[in-house]
Amino acid sequence: MSARIQKKQKYNKNEDKYPETMDLNxxxxxxxxxxxxxxxxxxxxLGATILQIVEDPDTLDQKHGIHYPGWRNFWxxxxxxxxxxxxxxxxxxxxxxxxxxxxxEYIELNKPHDDLIEVKPLHLFQxxxxxxxxxxxxxxxxxxxxxxxWHIGQVVAKDRSSAQVQCELYEYCEKNNTWSKSSEKTWxxxxxxxECAPIKTNILHYSLLN
Numbered sequence: 001m002s003a004r005i006q007k008k009q010k011y012n013k014n015e016d017k018y019p020e021t022m023d024l025n026x027x028x029x030x031x032x033x034x035x036x037x038x039x040x041x042x043x044x045x046l047g048a049t050i051l052q053i054v055e056d057p058d059t060l061d062q063k064h065g066i067h068y069p070g071w072r073n074f075w076x077x078x079x080x081x082x083x084x085x086x087x088x089x090x091x092x093x094x095x096x097x098x099x100x101x102x103x104x105e106y107i108e109l110n111k112p113h114d115d116l117i118e119v120k121p122l123h124l125f126q127x128x129x130x131x132x133x134x135x136x137x138x139x140x141x142x143x144x145x146x147x148x149x150w151h152i153g154q155v156v157a158k159d160r161s162s163a164q165v166q167c168e169l170y171e172y173c174e175k176n177n178t179w180s181k182s183s184e185k186t187w188x189x190x191x192x193x194x195e196c197a198p199i200k201t202n203i204l205h206y207s208l209l210n
């Protein structure tokens with residue numbers, strides 16, 4: 001049987017639109033034990049729950065102790081809603097969402113997983129901006145802004161419960177006029193047209209792969 005991602009046959013008309021992530025006010029109202037989708041450090045949305053909420057008495061900023069049910073506690077970590085609310089979404093709205101976009105049905109997921117798509121890794125932009133402002137001052141704004149550009153992504157893995165795929169990223173070197181594989185990977189949902197597109201949509205010189 002082909003491992004091609006299948007488009008959902010029946011769905012409500014409102015499901016066509018890719019879900020928006022939660023706004024800050026909604027995230028701050030979440031309580032201990034709440035269930036939602038959370039985008040992990042690698043960019044994949046997983047079902048998550050809050051184990052603990054800690055509030056700073058001076059700033060009233062919260063931090064959430066995040067746990068992914070079904071995953072080891074090793075992956076538990078703190079989230080800071082004031083700066084990371086874009087990583088929250090309604091429960092199972094993305095982590096269980098199948099493919100709806102016809103233009104992405106060409107993705108084959110049989111090994112060697114070598115299909116190409118275009119990726120704008122906005123998760124890596126947000127993640128590195130957070131690190132720059134709160135963790136690692138050596139990260140420059142240029143280090144962050146490069147993720148606002150479209151990259152070539154090679155599909156290397158697929159989520160079992162949704163149309164999310166993991167991609168190895170290629171970066172364009174203007175000096176050499178070539179695309180070279182970087183050391184970075186990211187997850188993206190194939191319905192998210194802000195972060196992924198069919199090959200040759202925004203990048204016309206993709207054939208210069210190194």
